[in-house]
Amino acid sequence: MSNxxxxxxxxxxxxxxKSYFILGIFMALLAxxxxxxxxxxxxxxxxxxxxxxxxxxxxxxxxxVALQVFAAILFSTSVSLLFVYDKNNGVxxxxxxxxxxxxxxxxxxxxxxxILASGIVCFEVVLNVVTSLLLGTNALLLLEVSILVxxxxxxxxxxxxxxxxxxxxxQKQRIGSNQPLGIAIGVFMVMPAYILPFVLPSIAIxxxxxxxxxxxxxxxxxxxxxxxxxxxxxxxx
Numbered sequence: 018m019s020n021x022x023x024x025x026x027x028x029x030x031x032x033x034x035k036s037y038f039i040l041g042i043f044m045a046l047l048a049x050x051x052x053x054x055x056x057x058x059x060x061x062x063x064x065x066x067x068x069x070x071x072x073x074x075x076x077x078x079x080x081x082v083a084l085q086v087f088a089a090i091l092f093s094t095s096v097s098l099l100f101v102y103d104k105n106n107g108v109x110x111x112x113x114x115x116x117x118x119x120x121x122x123x124x125x126x127x128x129x130x131x132i133l134a135s136g137i138v139c140f141e142v143v144l145n146v147v148t149s150l151l152l153g154t155n156a157l158l159l160l161e162v163s164i165l166v167x168x169x170x171x172x173x174x175x176x177x178x179x180x181x182x183x184x185x186x187x188q189k190q191r192i193g194s195n196q197p198l199g200i201a202i203g204v205f206m207v208m209p210a211y212i213l214p215f216v217l218p219s220i221a222i223x224x225x226x227x228x229x230x231x232x233x234x235x236x237x238x239x240x241x242x243x244x245x246x247x248x249x250x251x252x253x254x
Contacts (some may be wrong), residue, residue, distance in 0.1 A: 023128030030095040030129060033102060041092030045141045048084035049148055051077055052162065056152040076214040078158055079221050082165045083210035085141045089170040090177060090207075092137040093130040097181035100126050104185060109252040119244045122252060127178050127240070134174040138167055165225055172233035173206050179239050186251040206232060 031038050055074035103109050112122050142163045149159045180202055209228055213221040239246075 022125045023132055026096065026099065026126055026129035027132045030099040030133070033099050034095040037091050037093075037095045037098075041088045041137050042140075044084060044088035044091055045137055045144065048081045048088060049141065049144050051084060052081035052145065053078075053148055053152055053154060056154055074155070075158060076218055078154075078162050079165075079214035079218075079225075080211060082162055082169065082225065083207045085138070085166045086170045086173055086207045086210065087204065088141065089134040089137050089166075089174050093133040093174050093178065094181075096126055096130040096133065097178055097185065099129075100182050101185040104252060113249055113252060119247050119249060119252060120240070123179065123182055123240065123243050126182060127175060130174055130178040131171065134170055138170050141166060161222060165222065165229075169207070169210065169225060169229045169232075172229055172236050176232050176236040176239065177202050177206065179236060179243070183239075183243070183247055186247045 054077050100109075109122055112125075145154075145159060145163060148154070149156070210225055213224050217224065
């Protein structure tokens with residue numbers, strides 16, 4: 018039951034809100050297109066009057082990393098909406114009556130979010146590989162982009178989901194009222210990944226990895242302290 022509950026929650030979340038499912042796929046397709054624009058136009062793009070140029074064959078694929086992460090955020094947002102729905106309808110109360118604590122409840126919904134995020138990330142990686150084979154993208158750059166997407170998407174989705182569940186636990190609200198906040202959190206967390214390829218292209222990858230590490234640490238600390246931060250009563254309708 019414990020292993021399958023995350024899958025059940027993931028399926029229910031998609032049934033509850035298919036719009037995020039569709040938006041996530043659209044964003045993944047858009048990110049793939051942007052990643053391969055250099056193969057269509059080629060060349061360097063001048064960025065200032067000193068003659069310095071930006072290698073878009075490297076910059077745009079790195080920018081697409083943030084877009085692919087955002088696709089994972091959109092794809093998994095429905096889990097946070099389902100959490101609020103289940104809280105208001107007594108499902109979380111039922112889980113608590115089975116002997117679960119706050120951390121157990123959070124774990125199952127977090128697992129559902131990661132299942133959805135992993136699905137869209139795998140879709141993005143496969144799509145990138147197929148497109149690269151057709152257009153002849155640099156294999157090393159493709160590998161770097163794919164690794165960055167996985168390394169950044171998983172902690173970002175985890176942290177955003179935990180934040181949104183905590184936020185949803187602290188107040189009574191109608192389902193969907195926290196959508197703008199959830200999306201804003203996701204955009205804020207991946208914002209450096211949009212900017213770094215243009216501002217600091219030589220160390221953009223290293224800084225993206227550092228960003229992922231910081232978010233992963235924050236996510237772990239928040240999950241471990243969830244039982245203390247959120248009382249059981251906050252999960253009741």
